[in-house]
Amino acid sequence: MRTPVFTGSCPALVTPFDQNGAINYDAFGKLIDAQIEAGVDAVCVCGTTGESATMSIREHIAAVEFCVKRVNHRVKVIAGAGSNDTSAAVYLSQHAQDSGADALLHVTPYYNKASQTGLIRHYEYIAERVDLPIILYNVPSRTGVSFTAETYRVLSQNPKINGVKEASGNFSLLAHTRFLCGDDFYIWSGNDDQVVPMMALGAKGVISVASNLIPQVMVKMARLCLDNDFEAASKLQIKYMDLIDALFLEVNPIPIKAALNLAGMEVGGLRLPLCDMSAQNLETLRRSMARMGLL
Secondary structure: OOOOOOOEEEEEOOOOEOOOOOEOHHHHHHHHHHHHHOOOOEEEEOOOOOOHHHOOHHHHHHHHHHHHHHHOOOOEEEEEOOOOOHHHHHHHHHHHHHHOOOEEEEEOOOOOOOOHHHHHHHHHHHHOOOOOOEEEEEOHHHHOOOOOHHHHHHHHOOOOEEEEEEOOOOHHHHHHHHHHHHHHOEEEEOOHHHHHHHHHOOOOEEEEOHHHOOHHHHHHHHHHHHOOOHHHHHHHHHHOHHHHHHOOOOOOOHHHHHHHHHOOOOOOOOOOOOOOOOHHHHHHHHHHHHHOOOO
16 A cells, blocks of 8 residues: 655745745745744645746756755655646656655646546656656646546556645545545645545645645644544634635735735745735735734
8 A cells, every 4th residue: 555645734835036036045945944843744845836837947946956955854845847748747757856856746737628538648657757656736726627536546546646636625526536546545635724624534634825824733733633633623724714715815826925925934026927916905914914913
C-alpha cells in the first residue's frame, strides 16, 4: 500500500515579489521558515497561490530550487509542475525532481478542456518520465475541466499517482472517489472552508491558502481531524469561517497577499493580470483580521 506524501496541513505558499516585480527571496525564505516553525507537515511551492502562471520557466525552476534548499529536509516539499502543455509539465517535473523535491502537484491542463481519456493519457505520460509521487489537482473553476470518480479509479492504479488535491467543492465526487478507489488513493482538501467535512470523508489533510497567514490554526484543525476529534475541529473551522471567506473575496492569491502585507509580512504585490483588491473588499478583509487579532 502507498504512503501518503503527507498527512496534516501544507501551505500553498505565496511567492513574494520586490518593488521591481522580481522574486523576493529574502521574504520567501522568512515565509518558509515561519511555516515550518508553526508545525506544518509539508510546503507547496509554485502552485496557484504562488502565481506560477505568471512565472517564466527559469523563475519557476529557481523558486523550486530555493524552496528545497531553504527547507533542507525539515518537511516535505511539493513542487507545482502543472501545465496545459504535457511536455512542459514533464520538463518542470524533471527539474523539480533534480532539485530534490519530494513530490509533484499537477493541475488539470487548463484551457484545453481535455476529455477524461486525455486526462488519463496526460498523467500517465508524466508518470512514465519521473520517479516522484504525483498529486493530482482538481480545480474546475480555474481549468474548465473536472476529473470524474471513474477517472480517479483508473489513475489510482498507477503506483506513482499518490492522490489528489480536491478543490471542486463536490462532495458527491469525493464520496464516489472514496468508494471506487478505496484507501490507497489519498485525498487532500484544496478548500480552506471545507477541511473538516472533507477529512470526515477520509481526506488526509489540506493544502491551504490560509496557512500563509494562520499556519498554527490550520495545523491544529487538520490534526484534530486526524485524531478523530471532529467536534473540536468543527468549532475551529466555524470560528475562522469569516476570515477564510474574506481571504477569497477576490480571486486567490489577491486577498492572501493583501492580508500578509497588512500583517506586516511584506510579500509585495501581484503580477498582472492580477491586481490589488478593491478598497471595499480590502476594508472587509482588514475588519475580519482585526476581529481575529491578526493586525
